[in-house]
Every structure is written in structure tokens, then in C-alpha cells.
Amino acid sequence: MLNEAPSIPCSVCVIIPMFNAAGSIRQTLDSLNDQTRRPDHVIVIDDGSSDEGPKIVERYLAAFPLTLLRQANEGPASARNNGMFTAKETFIAFLDADDQWHPQKLEKQLALYDELTRKGHKVGLIDCYQMSEFPDGSQQLEDRCKTGNHFEDFIHENVINGTSGVVVVREVVTALGGFDQTLRYAEDRLLWTRIAEHWEIHTVPQILIRRGVNGGNITSQPQKYYPHKLKFIDIYLAHYGARLSKQQRIHFVLANHADFLGTFSRRGDHAQVIQVFQRMLEHSWQTLFFFKGKPTLRFLYALTKTLRKAS
Template identity: 35%
Template sequence: MPVITVAAVIPLFNGAAFIREALESVFAQSEPPNEIIVVDDGSTDNGAAVVEELAKTHPVVLLRKANGGQSSARNLAIQNCQSSHIALLDQDDAWYPEHLAILKRPFERASPTDRLALVYGNLDHVDVTGQMVAHSCLDIFSTKHPRTTLEQCIGQDMFILPGASLIDRKVILEAGRFDEQLSGYEDDDLFLRIFRRGYRSTYIDQPVTRWRIHSSSTSYSMKMAVSRMIYYRKLKGMFPNEPRLHTHWLRDLIAPRFFRSTIQDFIGGSRLGDVPRMERTWADIQEIASELPRRPRKRIRRVAPIINLTYRGRFANIARLLLRYAASRRK
């Protein structure tokens, strides 16, 4: 049985409200990690002071760096740890006590020929106060786990949450670590590169993490919108259409995936009256639409003049309806 050592890696940026709960969930593990590394990514609140206080009584290493984003913070910790495996945790999430014990088992049973690189589990969704929203929330999405095809990896979001995963460190280094240009989709990007190298993953259909979603989450930030388009363009370059092979990665999988998510972002901004967000996402929608299959591409071209006239003002609801029409599957 291989010996599995684990480094718990937590990026910290202005997370004073949550970091104590996150770290206490690490301390409470039935099988504790071998290392606990928190990377303060240029915080301006007292989150780092909370970590320093806890480090007086627990084996926590606090690294500090100028603000560069979650990817760079994770990379710094991965580069400076000694363990064989990396357990990621976001500052506003928390592990259940058996988290590491459950995720380690498949690695302990695996042989080198299995090429197992990633084990991940389900999650419970909680709100900003930690109250339950949904048990086993990955069950809500009609997606197959674990990912076994390229189509599953690029045609929809991976839904492999870093905070519910345990990853072979040497495979992360081989795959090139997290892309520091990305402040969203960086996990999908890394897991895709791991998959493309022929490594395998195992899914545990049991909640191992409490996943907190709130208005300050990265998912709702402008950084996420910028990162989404960086990742879209990256995939566009990696997987162009190949008509001679009757394969259209970009047209049939990548563009529809990002078209749907960008429209949802536009609608969210419209409901909040967030004009800069709407302007950004409308420009992104038009860029992505040029790569869509013929019917939705024509629908966007048809409604674009009206959307241009309505989305900034009190008739934004018209723009929302037109975009829903453009994204529909009707013929």
C-alpha cells in the first residue's frame, strides 16, 4: 500500500470572516494532513492575523505574497510543500471530519498502472451563514462522474470542485500547475490538462465538503467574467473544428457551453442594473456567437440591433427575453 502524505493548501485573500472555520475543519480531520499551508495573497484585512493566532497552537505555515490571484497562491504552496498529494480548500469552505480519510482510500488501493491522479467527492451547498441549502448538490446537475471523455471535459463545466478533491502533486507539476492568468475556470483548466495526459480520476458520491456560495464569491465577480473569456479563447485554440474528421469541438461543444453561461451572466447583471457587467457580457456573447452552429448564430444576428438599443435602460427586460430566445433550442 503506497504511503500517502497530504498538504492542505488554502489561498487567503481578505477572508477574515471565514478563515478560522476553514482551518478548524482541517484541524478536526480524523486523519490529519501532514502539512497545512495558508498563502496570504496580499490581503488588506486581518485574515492573516487570524492565521497567525491559530498557528501558535497548530502546525500551520503562513506564506505571504503580493496579490496575484488564487492560482498563483495555490502554485506557491504546491511549490513549497513536501507532501505527495495536495488537498485544496478555499477560505470560505470547510471540510467534513472524514474528508481526507475518504479521499485518500482510492489512492492507497491504487497501483502505478492505474495512473490515478485525482479523487474528488460530492458537496453540500451552504449559504453565507453556513446554513444548509442543498445536500449532495452535484446531484442537481445532469453530468457524469468521473469524467471519462474529452466531450465531457470541454462541453460543460467540470463540476470538480477543488475543495472536494485530492490530487497527486507530481501530476500537478507535470501538467504545469494552475494557469495564473485565470481567476475562474483555473480548476477546469488544470483537470483538463491532467485528463489529456492519460491520468484517471475517481469520484466519491458522498459529501466531503461544505461549499459556501455568497455574493462575494469569485463566481459573481468581474474577474470570473474576464477569466471565462480567457479560458474560452484558450480552448478555442486547443480544440478547433476538424471538418475532415467530422468533429466540431468549437462549434458543437465549446461555443455553446460558454454562450449559455455568458447569457446567464448577462441576465444576472440585467436584474441588478449592473450596466458595466451587461456591457462586458454582451460583447462576449457576440464574440462567442460567431462560432455557434448556424441557427443560434442567425438568431443572435437577428436580435442584436434591438439588444443594442434596449439593454442599458429601462427596457433591459426586452434584451433578456431576446437573449433567452437566442439561446433556446427551437428551430
């Protein structure tokens, strides 16, 4: 059955992991009420919140069936899996508790899925463009456009524009076991790669997501998430390392470390920059020239600052 495309119309369940999101969950649910094609079911998974978020969900007047599940704080992978394996609908759409959808988001994605499957495409995932909005008012557009087979692309980077833009066939993700719950960072990239290994990935080339960037992301808490990135590297290579060339493995490891080295550098955390660079250099001498030498320049700057402070 996994090789057979569901026929439209189909049912959609929206999965929302929530942790202390009292300030945003109402707006997130409002964006679902405003959909031109409303979801058939919405499941909010309270991941051990200590604020009023669960009460807001319980009192919310939804134009769709709304279920609140509760669990101890186990991270977004566990929360999404909890909702995903509870759902019975044909499609799963993910939405974070501080993000909002454009009113036509579901309508446009399901229409693209219908068009592609009628043409014989084996589609496992559809996303869309995303606009991230930061507390200082700045914005960042995520507009990677996918049109089919993209497994190789995930070796270099996560080419999904944002988890809140993803619609997947439920039987595809449940057959893969969902998200790796041992990870609290990059678990999405691992699952998207596993989907891309067997199914096509496509994009609606329009901004249909507004992502609210808050204090819980990598930019503000890199020390919290870096150990999970190290674990992700090991798990990813355990899955796919044998399929990569030596050079691809080197690039994969260095690129993943470099993400955090850059974040630590921008925050002025010089000790962490030095530590990450040394870890990269232990893996390969190519670190010296990687990304046109930017990690090396950041390391030298951090080293100079550290030595001056010590003297």
C-alpha cells in the same frame, strides 16, 4: 515515477489560498483539525490580504504543521502554485479559505485512492460531492460522479464538483506546471483537463465539502471575470482545438459564453447580455438555437428592455 502509484500510507499537504478571509479562515482550519485523518502539513498562502486573516492564521493552534506564506495579490492560481511548489508531500489537497471539510473527507479519499491503485488504476485526481450554500440560505448540490477516463467530458463542462474537494498526486500537477497564472477564472478547468488527458479521475460519492458562496464569485462579479473567460477560451482551444471537430469547437465556445450570458441576464445587466450574444453570433449562427434557444430569448428580452428604456 509519474506512472507509478504512490503506496499508502502517504503524506498530504493542504493548500489554502486566502484573500481577506478573516471571517471564515478559522472555521476552515477547524475543519482540518477535526479530520479523522489529519493532514501532514497545511500551507496558507496570503494573497495580499488587507484584513486580520494572516494574524488569525499565525495565532491558530493547529493539530498539524501550519505554514503561512505571503505574496502580493496575484490571484488564486498564483497562490495555489506557490503552496504547491513549496510542498514536499505525496498528495496535494486544495481547500478555499471560506469552505469546510466533512471530518472524514481525507480519510475516505485516500482510502478510495488506495483501493483503486491496488487494482492497477492510474489515478491522478479524486474529488467528492459538494454542497454550496448561498447567503440567502439556498443550497446547490454538485454531484458529478467520475469513475475513470473523463478527458472528453471536460470539453463540454468542468466536471469537477469543486476545487476544495480535489486531492491530486503532487508530482502529477507539478509536472504539468500547476495552474495557468495568467488566468483568474477557469484556470482549474484547464488543469483538470490536462490531468484527465493522461490519468484517471474518480469521485467519492458523498457530500464531503461545504462551500460558502460569497461576494467574490461569478454570480456577484461577472463583469470582473468575463474577460478571463474569453482568455480561457483562447488558451483551451490552443491546447485542444486541433483534437476537436468543428462542431465540438462551436459548442465549446458557445457554451462558455452562454454561462456568462445567463449570469448577466439574471442580474438584469441587459447591455452585457446583448454584447455577449452578439459575440456568440459572430462565432456561429447556431447561437440562435443553442441551449434550446435560451440565449436568444434572453437577448430578445434584454433588447426589448433596452429599447423601452431608450424611448
